[in-house]
Amino acid sequence: MIRAAWLVVMVAVAACPAWTMAAPGDATREALQQRAEAGDAQAQVELGRALETDGVPADKVASTGWYRKAAMAGNAKGAWQLGFATMAGVGTPRDVPAGLEWLRKSVTISQNADDMATLSVVLEIDGNAQQEAMQWAQKAADKGAPKGMEVMGMARLSGHWGLPKDPALAEKLLTEAARKGDANTQLVLGQLYLNGAFGRKDPVAGMRWLQVAADSGNAKAAGLLGYFLITGKEGVPVDAARGVTLARKSMAGNGMEGHYAMGVAYVTGTGVAENPAEGWYQISLAQRMDSQKELGSAGDYLARAAAKLTPSQLTELKGRVDADAAKLPAAPAGS
Template identity: 30%
Template sequence: MPPLPLDALREARAEDLAAAFAGPPEEAARWIDAAARYGIVEAQLLYGQILLDGRGVPQDPAAARGWFRVAAEAGNAAARNMLGRCHEMGWGGVADEAAALACYQAAAKAGHDWAQYNLAGMLWRGAGMAADRRAALAWYRRAADQGHAKSLNILGRFLEEGWEAPPDPVAAAALYRRAAEGGDFRGQFNLATLLAAAGQTEAALEWFRRAATGSPARFRNGMAERLSGRPEPEYRALAREIAAGR
């Protein structure tokens, strides 16, 4: 698909821009840079992510933070969330939990699911403020209501463990399944664990494999260690597969 003409960019959505600028990363980055400088807010958000990731351009977290700020000040909630991530993680500048919290709060109140998830995490940990697990649960619920996979998984943990809510294992299992089907590797692992406990070995193995495929090395290593300690030979064999990197 050729790049959109500049006079069409003002009405473009994020997915339109991503499709229009698909292709060689260097060429796409040039067009998105031009659109961002032209004042297209969605392009500013997208270019910030490109700079943060170093796709088609040298990685530049400081410039990425600047573009996220520009788009956030134009009212883009996703950019406000990413600016919060920059503040929280110290990408492109000094880490500032108070600034991160303010960004997440603004974007979360605007309905952005990732900001709701990030805000809930800060409330849970007490990062930049006193911990407030009841408020964290409320924000995880709001993100989960939008189908946010990671929030669905964490909400499942709340209900499985009885954190700030009565234990509800049936509801927890349903949430883990939704998170797993949404692609969250932790949800896939938690669902697999429940299936294994219920004796549904084949289904459990399938979800354990999916979790291993989509998770970082540290999580995979932990999976392999836990599975290797189970008595069933099928799970020990899977542990060896994961450890071998197959």
């Protein structure tokens, strides 16, 4: 469980977007172009973002060129964008070490704590500078960045980076990050309480934090909460109606856990009328979305549903799953 939670944290922090800017209209683009050509580093970054996101492949090179101009002028945002573009090979040859160096320059200039946490995870994923990754995470945590606290909390819980395991400190760091409003930390904290990762199970605290995350719009949290309320697992009192409502909320946000919880509800007839076909479909679709192979009990529920279906029904359902799985959004990098 701790390893899985660590992976969730890594993916979530690495997926945090860089500085975002609204796409300019034509008139604004022309004004940006003039300012950028006059040496305005901020305009160069904004123009680079506009070119990067306009859907025209040929503009990628120009986009990265503007980031480079801003970065060379000492602009932190320009260096940040250039770093990721260079690591990904967008508009320039792919060069991970050079990209990382630009990210380092950016956070050195900006001292942005959230970016320090992101840099920590990027270095962790790269795998060639583990000590430095830990140092950036610690700096981010010391500055009060929720993502930094989350990373350091999970490191203290798992003993990552050779740090002594300290569940009490891990709980403190994660709780502080969750209280600052970080929905992913709220999700992780809820799971850890339910699974007893701090040395004790606390279903009340676990469900409370999952609910807070779900209320913040976290589809995974809503789906997990729905699953526990439907099944009564981990000592959670069954509340089928609320569980089904949360499962559907998760599904609306494309949450794999929501599809799974709803499938379980249909297979078992909990909170909804029993419907083996719909249950089999929802669970099978959830399996297609399960890049981390988290649905360990899916096979049991599928077998239970399949026992009540004919071969022709199963064939039809498989075709439906294939068709709908092809429409699913691509999983985030690293998931």
